[in-house]
Amino acid sequence: xxxxxxxxxxxxxxxxxxxxxxxxxxxxxxxxxxxxxxxxxxxxxxxxxxxxxxxxxxxxxxxxxxxxxxxxxxxxxxxxxxxxxxxxxxxxxxxxxxxxxxxxxxxxxxxxxxxxxxxxxxxxxxxxxxxxxxxxxxxxxxxxxxxxxxxxxxxxxxxxxxxxxxxxxxxxxxxxxxxxxxxxxxxxxxxxxxxxxxxxxxxxxxxxxxxxxxxxxxxxxxxxxxxxxxxxxxxxxxxxxxxxxxxxxxxxxxxxxxxxxxxxxxxxxxxxxxxxxxxxxxxxxxxxxxxxxxxxxxxxxxxxxxxxxxxxxxxxxxxxxxxxxxxxxxxxxxxxxxxxxxxxxxxxxxxxxxxxxxxxxxxxxxxxxxxxxxxxxxxxxxxxxxxxxxxxxxxxxxxxxxxxxxxxxxxxxxxxxxxxxxxxxxxxxxxxxxxxxxxxxxxxxxxxxxxxxxxxxxxxxxxxxxxxxxxxxxxxx
Amino acid sequence: xxxxxxxxxxxxxxxxxxxxxxxxxxxxxxxxxxxxxxxxxxxxxxxxxxxxxxxxxxxxxxxxxxxxxxxxxxxxxxxxxxxxxxxxxxxxxxxxxxxxxxxxxxxxxxxxxxxxxxxxxxxxxxxxxxxxxxxxxxxxxxxxxxxxxxxxxxxxxxxxxxxxxxxxxxxxxxxxxxxxxxxxxxxxxxxxxxxxxxxxxxxxxxxxxxxxxxxxxxxxxxxxxxxxxxxxxxxxxxxxxxxxxxxxxxxxxxxxxxxxxxxxxxxxxxxxxxxxxxxxxxxxxxxxxxxxxxxxxxxxxxxxxxxxxxxxxxxxxxxxxxxxxxxxxxxxxxxxxxxxxxxxxxxxxxxxxxxxxxxxxxxxxxxxxxxxxxxxxxxxxxxxxxxxxxxxxxxxxxxxxxxxxxxxxxxxxxxxxxxxxxxxxxxx
Numbered sequence: 001x002x003x004x005x006x007x008x009x010x011x012x013x014x015x016x017x018x019x020x021x022x023x024x025x026x027x028x029x030x031x032x033x034x035x036x037x038x039x040x041x042x043x044x045x046x047x048x049x050x051x052x053x054x055x056x057x058x059x060x061x062x063x064x065x066x067x068x069x070x071x072x073x074x075x076x077x078x079x080x081x082x083x084x085x086x087x088x089x090x091x092x093x094x095x096x097x098x099x100x101x102x103x104x105x106x107x108x109x110x111x112x113x114x115x116x117x118x119x120x121x122x123x124x125x126x127x128x129x130x131x132x133x134x135x136x137x138x139x140x141x142x143x144x145x146x147x148x149x150x151x152x153x154x155x156x157x158x159x160x161x162x163x164x165x166x167x168x169x170x171x172x173x174x175x176x177x178x179x180x181x182x183x184x185x186x187x188x189x190x191x192x193x194x195x196x197x198x199x200x201x202x203x204x205x206x207x208x209x210x211x212x213x214x215x216x217x218x219x220x221x222x223x224x225x226x227x228x229x230x231x232x233x234x235x236x237x238x239x240x241x242x243x244x245x246x247x248x249x250x251x252x253x254x255x256x257x258x259x260x261x262x263x264x265x266x267x268x269x270x271x272x273x274x275x276x277x278x279x280x281x282x283x284x285x286x287x288x289x290x291x292x293x294x295x296x297x298x299x300x301x302x303x304x305x306x307x308x309x310x311x312x313x314x315x316x317x318x319x320x321x322x323x324x325x326x327x328x329x330x331x332x333x334x335x336x337x338x339x340x341x342x343x344x345x346x347x348x349x350x351x352x353x354x355x356x357x358x359x360x361x362x363x364x365x366x367x368x369x370x371x372x373x374x375x376x377x378x379x380x381x382x383x384x385x386x387x388x389x390x391x392x393x394x395x396x397x398x399x400x401x402x403x404x405x406x407x408x409x410x411x412x413x414x415x416x417x418x419x420x421x422x423x424x425x426x427x428x429x430x431x432x433x434x435x436x437x438x439x440x441x442x443x444x445x446x447x448x449x450x451x452x453x454x455x456x457x458x459x460x461x462x463x464x465x466x467x468x469x470x471x472x473x474x475x476x477x
Numbered sequence: 478x479x480x481x482x483x484x485x486x487x488x489x490x491x492x493x494x495x496x497x498x499x500x501x502x503x504x505x506x507x508x509x510x511x512x513x514x515x516x517x518x519x520x521x522x523x524x525x526x527x528x529x530x531x532x533x534x535x536x537x538x539x540x541x542x543x544x545x546x547x548x549x550x551x552x553x554x555x556x557x558x559x560x561x562x563x564x565x566x567x568x569x570x571x572x573x574x575x576x577x578x579x580x581x582x583x584x585x586x587x588x589x590x591x592x593x594x595x596x597x598x599x600x601x602x603x604x605x606x607x608x609x610x611x612x613x614x615x616x617x618x619x620x621x622x623x624x625x626x627x628x629x630x631x632x633x634x635x636x637x638x639x640x641x642x643x644x645x646x647x648x649x650x651x652x653x654x655x656x657x658x659x660x661x662x663x664x665x666x667x668x669x670x671x672x673x674x675x676x677x678x679x680x681x682x683x684x685x686x687x688x689x690x691x692x693x694x695x696x697x698x699x700x701x702x703x704x705x706x707x708x709x710x711x712x713x714x715x716x717x718x719x720x721x722x723x724x725x726x727x728x729x730x731x732x733x734x735x736x737x738x739x740x741x742x743x744x745x746x747x748x749x750x751x752x753x754x755x756x757x758x759x760x761x762x763x764x765x766x767x768x769x770x771x772x773x774x775x776x777x778x779x780x781x782x783x784x785x786x787x788x789x790x791x792x793x794x795x796x797x798x799x800x801x802x803x804x805x806x807x808x809x810x811x812x813x814x815x816x817x818x819x820x821x822x823x824x825x826x827x828x829x830x831x832x833x834x835x836x837x838x839x840x841x842x843x844x845x846x847x848x849x850x851x852x853x854x855x856x857x858x859x860x861x862x863x864x865x866x867x868x869x870x871x872x873x874x875x876x877x878x879x880x881x882x883x884x885x886x887x888x889x890x891x892x893x894x895x896x897x898x899x900x901x902x903x904x905x
Contacts, residue, residue, distance in 0.1 A: 047727050048790065049569045052543040054526075060547040061522065076520035078548050095519035099505060102597045103514055106604065111513035142568045160728045196729065196837075201869075203729055203837045244696065244863075244901030275510055275616045277648065277659060336516075355520050357508065394831035396846070398659040403830040403844040403863075426863050428830075428844045456646055457663045477842075477863040477901035 002126035003215075005185040006036040006172035008060070015082025016062070016176050022089040024178065029067035029115050033312055034080075034174040035354045036060045040133035040216070041167040044145035046153060051138055055169045056452055057462060061354040064092055065313075070112030072336065073099065076355045114339045116313070120179040123316075125309040127186035131215035133168035141166070141219065148193065148226055155230045158197040158237060162230075166191030166219045175314040182314055188305040188462070189218040190450045193225045195233040204239075204423075206232030206407075207389075211449035211464065213303040232389065235408065235421050242409060242422035244477040248384030249427070250377050253446035255387045255406055256467030260365045261453065262393040262402050263431040264288075264295055264322055265465070268331030269348075269360040269397075274340050278397040280331060288328045289435030292470075294368040295323040297332050299347060302364040304464035305449035306350075312358055313349035320346050326435075334360040352459050359455050367467030370441025377440045377471045378412055385409035385476065386417065387425060400431040409476065426477045433473075440471035478548070483525070483555055484629055490559045492566075493539070494530035494576050496630040498766065499523065504622040505596040511614065512604060523548040529559060530631075531566035532573060540569030574793035577768040579633035585754075585763050588623075588639050588668075595641060595669055596621035602671035603645070612651045612682035615659060620644040621669075634768035641668045642759045647678055651685025660685050660828060660846075665885040667759045684827050687858040688847040694824075694862035695850070696902035702864055702895050703818060703825040707884045708832040708843065709893045712875075713808050715868045716749050718836025720776050722787035726794050729837055731869065732782045739780060739872035744896070745811035746779035747877070751786060752805040752888070760804040760886035769801035776806075780872070807888040811877030815892040818876050824900055825849045826864060839868035841898060859902075866898035 016032045023030045039055035061078035075092040103110070145164040152162030168189035175182040192209030208225035212218045251259060264280070272278035289295075299308050299317030310316055313335040321329055333341065334349035337360055350361035378386065389407025396402070404427040411420040449464030480499045487495040506518040528543040542565035544558050599619040606614060620643060627637045643666040650659050660681050664674060704712060719738075724730040732738055738747070751774040754761050764770055767789045776784050785795055792800035811818075819825065825848060826832075832843035842865045850857045874897065877890035 045727075047794075048723075049571055050541060050543070051565045051569060054543070054545050058545065060549065071514065072516045074516065074518040076518070076522060078522045080549070091521065092519075095505075095521075096517075098593045099507070099517045099519060099596070102505075102507075102593060102600060103517070106597060106600045108600060108604075109513045111510050111515045113515075138565055139568050146570075196727070198728065201731065203731075205837065244899070275648070276650075276657075277615060355504075355522055357506070357516065357518055392831065392833070394844070396659075396830060398657070401830065401844070401846075405833065405842060424840055424842065426842050426844065426865065428861070428863055456661055458644075458646070475901075475903065477865055477899075 001129065003129045003132060003170055003185045003187045005126055005183050008036045009034050009172055009174040012080065012082045013174065015080070015085045019085035019088055020176060020178060022086060023064065023066055023092065027066040027068045031065045031175065031177045031314060032062060033354060034062045035172065037169055037171045038134040039167060039169040040136060040138065042138060042141045042145060043163070043165040044142065044149050045163040046149060046161050049142070051142065055167045056460065057169050057171060057353065059353040063354040066092070067115060071110045072113060074357065113336055116335050116339065118177050118179045121182065123182045123310060125184040127213065129187040129215040130217040132170050132187060133216065134170060136216050141216070148223055152193065152195055152226050152230055156197065156234055158199050158234065160196045160198045163194040164222060166222060168216050175310060177314065180314050182310050184309045186213065186308065187215045188213050189216055190305060191219050191222050192450055193222060193229040195229040197233040197237055199237045202237065204233050204236035206230065206236060208232065209450035211305050213305065213307050236423050239408060239421045239423035242425055242476055246473065246475045248381045249472060249474050250381065250386045251470045251472070252386070252388040253466055253468060254390050254448055255404065256367055256470050257448055257465035258390040258393045258404050259434065260295055260367050260467055261362065261463065261465040262395040262404060263435065265297065265362045265365040266395040267397040267400065267431065268322055270331040270333040270341060271337040271360040272397055273331065274337050279400050280328065280397065283328045284330065286328060287326050288432045289323055289326040290438045291325050292370055292438050292441045293323055293326050293435050294321070295366065296320065296368065297322050297362060297365045299363040301366055302447050302464060304364055304447050305462045306363045306464060311347045311349045312351045313345065315345040315347045315349060318347040332360055334358055350461050352461055356459060359459060361455065361461050362453060362463045364447065365463065365465040366445065366447060367470065369443045369445040369468045371443050372440040374442055374469050377442070377469060378417060379415040380440065380471065381412040381415060384412050385422065386412060387427065391424065402431055402434065403428050427474050428477065429474045437473040438470050442469035444468055478550065478552065478555060480627055480629065483527070486556055486559055490563060492529045492559070492563050493532040494631045496528040496576065496767070498526045498626070498628050500624055500626040502622055502624050503590065503592050504620060505592045507596060507600060507619040509617050511616065527558065527562060529562035529566050531563060536573065538570040539573035540566040540571060542566040542569065572794060574790055576630050576632050577634055577789055580770055582636055582763045582770050585638065585761055588641060590623040590639065592621045592623045595643060598669040598671065599643065599645060602669060602674050605671070606675050606678050611653060612649065612685050615648040615650040617648065618646040628764065628768045630768055636764045636768055638762050640761065643667065643669065645674065649678065649681045649685050651682065651689055653689040656689060658685060658688050665759050667757050667761065670757045684847055688828065688860055691847060691858035691860035694845055694848060694859040694900065694902040697824060697900035699897065700900055701823040702898045703823050704893045705825060705891060706827050708826065708829050709889055710884055710887055711832055711834040712893055713889050715834045715836045715839060716747060716777060717803065717806065720749065720782060720786060722785045722791035722795050722800065725785055726791045734782050737780050738782065742780055742873045744874040745877045747777060748775065748779055748809040749777040750775050750807045751803055752807050755805040755883060755886060755888055757883070758805050758886045762804050765802040765804060771801050771804050805886045808890060810879040810881050810890050813876065813879060815878035815880050818878055818892050818894045819851065822852050823894065825851065834868060841866040841868060861903035862901050864898050864900055866895065870897045871895045
């Protein structure tokens, strides 16, 4: 079925049009983004079970963006009354006056920005789903997840707990200007199993997840993640420490995705170009990776948790080729940064929710596949590691440094896996060196969307990333 | 809809128990590129969360379900949400426990709501940061919020807190010979403390200057590491995690009440306290998020756990009736001044990419962006490589300075020294 667009948002449309007219009397750009996204969360462990409706992206509210005298101002409210739009207009103007007074009192200069293009565009998108989170019957999910958790506990004497969690969100957004009328509705879901084990006073956990642009039908696959999560946790219990050094590495698709995200995701967010915070600006048209490295970014690149039709500034979703056979082609850009840089928006203007500012943000960030088999990759490694699972990552776009915390490494000696596992593994390095060393890529790209991404240490949004197995070289610790 | 009306709907619903959290937030935001205003934002929003509890017929299990309710929701929508929650809670089977009862609460001093004035003070504070030709502010973001949070439950708790809640993000640049680097800071604050903010940013600029002359970190192997910035919070959050009732109930805590966390302790003993008030903290609350009164309490004394803290559910499972979740916390300073901890050979790391201490496994890891290598009386700025180790191996030999330093809602020793970490360098 189609994920139905929010009736609540439709009921706001007339009032928002009037509000835009009112604000246009003293502003030269006015837009409204209204959101009504509903969710479902079920979390089951041996000691605590809960259900709720708040996910990372559930929200209901309106954010208005206006421009006056070269300065953009936004007002976010969840109290918009479509019968009394003049009240919101007054509240916005009062807040804007107060903030302009602070600007004047402190002698603050304004970074003037042009007017966002507003060519006419109408769009109505309702994506397919089997279920809506707001209508779903949760009793089956609670029973099913409890049974999976119980079964996980029985898999090993070392199990401390087995957490099964899943969530689904029905996203509805309405974007309006004088010339644009955009509506979209879609459902995405994610879930996973975390097995927690202990032995000789040492705790470890293994986590396996899944995600997709669909409803709770995705959760049928959670059962298949159980064995992998438990086995991973048990492997970690018996893992060794890695001897720090530089090694040949094969990155699993999950780790490849983390590299894509940290290396050339954040590094080419063009709002960072405006601030002079990214080295990528100086490398457009230059080699940053080997011939095997091609990377795409955009909501249209893949169908996963952030595959929307238009972004939070009312621009169409894109598919940007950031790196083409090792050459950095371009970055991704929100609307205001595009005006400042003299380029065009790429559909990457995203907010944490209506209460937050737009930044240039990633959507699906993926390496293209290659043609080498994993077996051939392993056979080509004299001494190195097959890296699997990601815990976290951090970038330094100014320096092109990268830090990835990886769940484990499987030792390879003379072209064979030895069975030895090291954990945890910190991979660090200089991005062009890391990507420049890629010498094999597998044909089986995978995409993962169960995590979130911050800008700095805040502004959390959903992203997905992925890639094939890649053979390269990096420093591990 | 008023919170009182929502409470009436809940009372009439027949729910075994319920909680309402209603937070009104007024925010003023300013975004700067250099010192020019990039954008300004304001928000007036309200977050209402309902939690409904159900008890099984034989009293053997208790379930809960929660929902955010939009402030624009009509009465029928709220009533349906409550009805749905009652059903959902009936499907969840947890061990029963009691919600927080109404207890006398000493209110916090009244705070005047002035987000516009607060924002102006932050703008002035940032404008007054002393920059140089080679170190300056690349960009910064100011979030001046004022919140009013009311919590009610079915056992008569009805507490309202009003408090400023601010945040400043600052990106500092330093440059030398055509090469430029950046350092990042995120400050979570109550009201504006201009002097502390300015001082910290100027210290960050000094770090930036040193990073530009830093040489690759040599592979040091096993060595001592000193932590004197907010990365040290991660070290102490390992203790907080293991003192949390949820970890204890799940069997994940390495700690036991009355039993030292390590044997043969040669370093400083660690004492951890819950604090009701820390000056300038954004978390000076009379009650925690479930309505439990917050008080000063020693959680760990001289490396011996004394009290668990945490959510009502898990502290009840441990038989505790007066426990609460941490709002502010303190780790007592150690026996020696910071200068004493900086003796001998060691690596002091002041900038990491992302320093982490896993409170479940004790694993320590972080990539070094700037460190000071103290070796044979010389101090060399270094960059690159990583620090790794495990807290369990350091519990008996860690040292803390007698001086303390506050980061948001935490007051910790200004300098912390771990004797057993591994430093992998990048020198060939």
